[in-house]
Amino acid sequence: MQEQIREWLEQEKVDIFLGYKKIQGHPLPHCFTKDNLDETDDLIVGNARYSLEKMATKIAAEHPELKIGLLVRDCNQRALNVLYVWNQLRPDNIETISVNCCPSKLKEHGDCSYLEPEKAAPLKMMIGIDNNMDVEAAEEFGQEDRYKRWMYEFQKCLKCYGCRDICPVCFCKECSLEHTDLIATGSVPPEIPIFHLVRAVHMGGRCIDCGLCEDACPVDISLRLLYRKVNDIVSDVFDYKTGTSADQSPFNMLGEEVTLELKPI
Amino acid sequence: MDFKIIPSVCSYCGTGCGVLFQVMDGRLVDTLPMKTHPVNEGKLCIKGWNLHEHVVSDKRLTSPMLKKNGHLQEASWDDAIQTTVEKLKAIIEAHGPDSVGVLASAKITNEENYLVQKFARAVIGTNNVDHCARL
Numbered sequence: 165m166q167e168q169i170r171e172w173l174e175q176e177k178v179d180i181f182l183g184y185k186k187i188q189g190h191p192l193p194h195c196f197t198k199d200n201l202d203e204t205d206d207l208i209v210g211n212a213r214y215s216l217e218k219m220a221t222k223i224a225a226e227h228p229e230l231k232i233g234l235l236v237r238d239c240n241q242r243a244l245n246v247l248y249v250w251n252q253l254r255p256d257n258i259e260t261i262s263v264n265c266c267p268s269k270l271k272e273h274g275d276c277s278y279l280e281p282e283k284a285a286p287l288k289m290m291i292g293i294d295n296n297m298d299v300e301a302a303e304e305f306g307q308e309d310r311y312k313r314w315m316y317e318f319q320k321c322l323k324c325y326g327c328r329d330i331c332p333v334c335f336c337k338e339c340s341l342e343h344t345d346l347i348a349t350g351s352v353p354p355e356i357p358i359f360h361l362v363r364a365v366h367m368g369g370r371c372i373d374c375g376l377c378e379d380a381c382p383v384d385i386s387l388r389l390l391y392r393k394v395n396d397i398v399s400d401v402f403d404y405k406t407g408t409s410a411d412q413s414p415f416n417m418l419g420e421e422v423t424l425e426l427k428p429i
Numbered sequence: 430m431d432f433k434i435i436p437s438v439c440s441y442c443g444t445g446c447g448v449l450f451q452v453m454d455g456r457l458v459d460t461l462p463m464k465t466h467p468v469n470e471g472k473l474c475i476k477g478w479n480l481h482e483h484v485v486s487d488k489r490l491t492s493p494m495l496k497k498n499g500h501l502q503e504a505s506w507d508d509a510i511q512t513t514v515e516k517l518k519a520i521i522e523a524h525g526p527d528s529v530g531v532l533a534s535a536k537i538t539n540e541e542n543y544l545v546q547k548f549a550r551a552v553i554g555t556n557n558v559d560h561c562a563r564l
């Protein structure tokens with residue numbers, strides 16, 4: 165892999181390559197360039213997962229012609245597809261090398277930080293929403309109980325905006341979560357449940373279920389589950405599986421015609 | 430095109446979360462939590478997430494300021510320290526050492542904080558020492 169990346173840089177197939185390197189004992193994202201070719205020997209995959217595609221998006225915004233190579237896990241690839249759909253990156257300018265991710269009992273090794281999700285504490289199991297639950301299990305709670313459990317989760321929110329800041333597909337110049345007409349300011353927790361529901365609605369057709377938001381949430385709110393539910397609806401109504409291809413999204417109305425049709429409910 | 434990721438430690442509070450600075454073409458453009466840092470394990474509070482903004486803010490003070498004719502003006506360290514000494518001496522003489530209080534900081538080292546309390550107790554002569562978080 166190192167050799168291939170070295171070749172790509174040498175032959176100018178890519179101008180920069182985003183991968184990982186061990187720095188001060190930590191596997192950190194690193195930008196490899198032609199000026200420092202020997203450094204490619206130190207390229208690692210690393211078991212900590214960062215959104216390299218979000219970095220690529222930021223770089224491309226300032227250097228639109230730059231050819232960017234990056235290491236991709238499955239989740240990075242899905243995010244890239246969404247970024248192509250939303251014209252944040254140009255597929256012609258991106259080259260990827262896939263890595264062995266998704267640790268599973270079925271294989272010896274997988275490079276990912278999302279190994280075994282932590283087991284929820286007893287209090288959270290009793291009155292909140294367990295992060296490891298699937299949508300179906302969460303829907304088994306009665307409506308009132310379910311509402312109370314979600315509100316318990318939301319009221320922990322510190323309004324750090326980490327879920328948005330780390331998300332590979334949150335790229336808006338102006339974010340609704342900071343819009344004073346939509347969400348009142350000046351208190352923690354923020355206005356709930358609207359703060360979390362606004363973001364959940366925006367993640368319809370956009371969230372690629374990477375779980376980085378949940379990883380970054382200091383208070384362990386079950387964000388991934390919430391967005392999974394939203395995207396189940398997107399899948400049921402529009403037959404659109406977010407991130408699986410770089411095809412037009414039902415929510416992206418730019419272009420000549422809308423190609424996806426509403427499915428009868 | 431130059432893009433670097435630089436590991437550092439958040440200087441906003443005593444927790445000391447691990448952060449990564451993203452530097453593009455010599456400009457600090459963004460902050461990320463360090464996922465493998467033992468203190469914060471990939472999480473930050475809102476202050477940590479926005480570190481880059483306070484580093485590059487044009488409101489940031491880069492030199493001491495002295496009030497002259499009712500306006501704050503940039504001054505040299507020598508002038509600033511000299512003025513502070515004169516004023517503190519005058520206040521202590523007129524109202525006693527307990528008229529002065531000293532606030533230590535989360536952003537300086539343990540040893541510097543030790544010196545701060547030593548300065549308050551041994552030099553000024555007061556026990557009025559507290560932490561900046563109680564400001």
Ligand code: SF4
Pocket residue numbers: 328333334335336338339340341362363366367
């Ligand atoms: S939360 Fe919504 S408005 Fe804010 S950046 Fe994400 S998609 Fe955009």
Ligand code: SF4
Pocket residue numbers: 327330331332333334367370371372373374375376377378387388391
């Ligand atoms: S799982 Fe979270 S971070 Fe990942 S795409 Fe969805 S909302 Fe963004």
Ligand code: SF4
Pocket residue numbers: 320321322323324325326327328377380381382383384385
């Ligand atoms: S990461 Fe968690 S605590 Fe921070 S704003 Fe998002 S939901 Fe709230």
Ligand code: SF4
Pocket residue numbers: 439440441442443444445446469473474475476477478
């Ligand atoms: S990120 Fe927040 S909690 Fe962590 S050191 Fe900075 S100010 Fe303190």
